[in-house]
Amino acid sequence: MTEHTTGTATAAVADAPTLATDPGLFTPAPGAAPMWRMVAAQAGMELRVMLRHGEQFLLTMVIPVLLLVGFSLTTVLDVGEGARVDALTPGILALAIMSTSFTGLAIGTGFERRYGVLKRLGATPLSRFGLLAAKTLAVLAVQAIQITVLGVVALLLGWAPTLSPLGVLAALALVLLGTAAFSSLALLMAGTLRAEATLAGANLVYVLLLGLGGVLFPTSSFPGPMEQAVSVLPITALASGLREVLSHGALPGAGAFLVLVVWTAVCGLLASRLFRWE
Template structure:
């Protein structure tokens, strides 16, 4: 007994009382968000359809419109580059998130994540951070390809355009979360791709298409896809297209407000 008591006293002298006592506590908010963002990013980049929409199609448009003599322009890259950047943001922020969120809800993934330590707003924040990271990688990749094709980019304009892309990320991610968080997965799959084609078509028409006239140009300028392309094109020239910025902010604020009110983490039938 004396030996046991002495060994116990020795352990207490080496390790203060409470050293090995459990102390469960919630992880820091930033760690939760970035852990969720890392998961969302990994899932995003493993999805073949997302790679097609966010990388392959915009890259093919950038190279094709530049090298193939389609446009009656001696330097088509000046018009094609901002258009392709806008399309890449639309693909990552809108289509990618709408479809991913819709099927996460359909199969109960969001509900299961919500049962963990990650709060509902943390799930949304993680998705937004993941999209921002994806858009950053897109910007670096397309900028490198653009420079290889002969684009003349000033450093100030290049940095300025990045902030324009982040504004577009906010707008189109809000639109994607609004659609993905309110409709059924089957409806989202068809509607998101249809809307994506409309966005791409209008951005292409405004960017490299024929003149549409003052009335047609006015209506096109009210669409977020065209407004984003205008913002990026102006930013590359170190100027601000204020009317396009206002249009983008209007779409983004309305979409974010509606998504906050109507977003559901599971399907009603679940």
């Protein structure tokens, strides 16, 4: 019995890899995870943080719903001919997209930068591009919830959108480009200004674009020079494009896409160059 046990142990030791036969067995292999995995993990964390903040929930969900319901059921605001909810819903969707991808993102990122959260992220293998991509993915996830909730509320109010397969693709492209444009602008502001300045500036821009960006009514009611001036704003391009698709059943003009592409390219380039971790 003893000889059998000893022989088995000896054979196991002889068959086991050792440093002599496998030099890499105990050699450390440090290295960063693949970029897609880092971005996915960061996006998941960003989404959880965004959903836990009551202030952001108020800004992104409650205010758009209240505006949609309030102005659809009252005649305080002149929204033109046709059903009020049909005229209001595209602009409210654009406002919800802006509230998440610009205002909420800018304020949240600005205070993360102030409290040193971004400084610690800067010490990880996550690059500026990875951080921007993760925040954009989290914003898109929140927007999917927003669009679903607002769509259900609008349908309950009698919304009857005119949709076609090509129109759905056009609306999706507008939403993605609008998200990219607003996110780039938000991160440019949050990555270069102090947190207090970002807070004040983001709220000021939100109010100004709410009134001047064709959210609650078309910009065609503005005087000629003013209408031309606001047509280059991203919120105007997004709201007018969605209104063409959802209310009129027509494809938006190339100008709406061009405005959003230019804002995305310029702000994205500046954000990637000027964004500071602290």
